[in-house]
Amino acid sequence: MAIYNSNKKLVDGYDTHTHLNDDQLFHDVPAYIGRAHEFRIMEMNIVGFDAQSNQRALQIAEAHEGVYAVLGFQPEDTNDFSDAAAQTLGEQIKNPNVVGVGETGLDYYWDTASHDVQKAAFEKHLALAKAADLPVIIHNRDAFSDVYDIIKQSGITKGVMHSFSGTPEQAQKFIDLGMHISFSGVATFKKAQEVRDAAKIVPLDRILVETDAPYLAPVPYRGKQNEPAFVKFVLDSLAETLDIPVEKLTDITRTNGHRLFLNHE
Numbered sequence: 001m002a003i004y005n006s007n008k009k010l011v012d013g014y015d016t017h018t019h020l021n022d023d024q025l026f027h028d029v030p031a032y033i034g035r036a037h038e039f040r041i042m043e044m045n046i047v048g049f050d051a052q053s054n055q056r057a058l059q060i061a062e063a064h065e066g067v068y069a070v071l072g073f074q075p076e077d078t079n080d081f082s083d084a085a086a087q088t089l090g091e092q093i094k095n096p097n098v099v100g101v102g103e104t105g106l107d108y109y110w111d112t113a114s115h116d117v118q119k120a121a122f123e124k125h126l127a128l129a130k131a132a133d134l135p136v137i138i139h140n141r142d143a144f145s146d147v148y149d150i151i152k153q154s155g156i157t158k159g160v161m162h163s164f165s166g167t168p169e170q171a172q173k174f175i176d177l178g179m180h181i182s183f184s185g186v187a188t189f190k191k192a193q194e195v196r197d198a199a200k201i202v203p204l205d206r207i208l209v210e211t212d213a214p215y216l217a218p219v220p221y222r223g224k225q226n227e228p229a230f231v232k233f234v235l236d237s238l239a240e241t242l243d244i245p246v247e248k249l250t251d252i253t254r255t256n257g258h259r260l261f262l263n264h265e
């Protein structure tokens, strides 16, 4: 890991999960990227969730320095993940701007696709990621044991549990599989003490930050529309939880993101 330089006043941050490809943000992509730069958030992953958003992620990454694409079908949209869609995804992830596969996983809260359909799609995403040697961004909502079992069976060790909202014990089990743990605005919510307790057990070389914009805006913007610049507030809150300087955490999370998604530090 890079050594933290305490003389460095400005430290660049990396939002590893944002949706400028979402209808709410897509109309004004350059403005959101510009504002992120004002907060020195210089890199971000645009994460796809269906066919259209994957196409948009590629388009945004192509047009902007420091912006990368991650492509997949989120669990809620897996009814549309046909064999043809899987084949298209397999082709799209060969694009040099693509740094990961996802978001994929299981969501038993919204339950818009059957558990069998979700599991089959999740397994297919993991197989594509493995074949392409790309990391996976994993979504888990109310499906811990199935998500855990599927990752374990796949033998995948390069990935991240996105917007982690589980217990310290669950975080530990994912860490033991080789996963990174990414914290979003959820970790800033008053009632989320368990999530902050989980953050404390994550090794510093496995921790990442994200916004999941336009959703999950951190305190003090909770309930408002989120955007990549606001990962700054996730970093502020998490640094306080971990009792380390925010510049150091910004540096650590950027370095971890580079190692996982870009294969360099």
Ligand SMILES: [Zn+2]
Residues within 6 Å of the ligand: 017, 019, 047, 103, 212
């Ligand atoms: Zn997301």
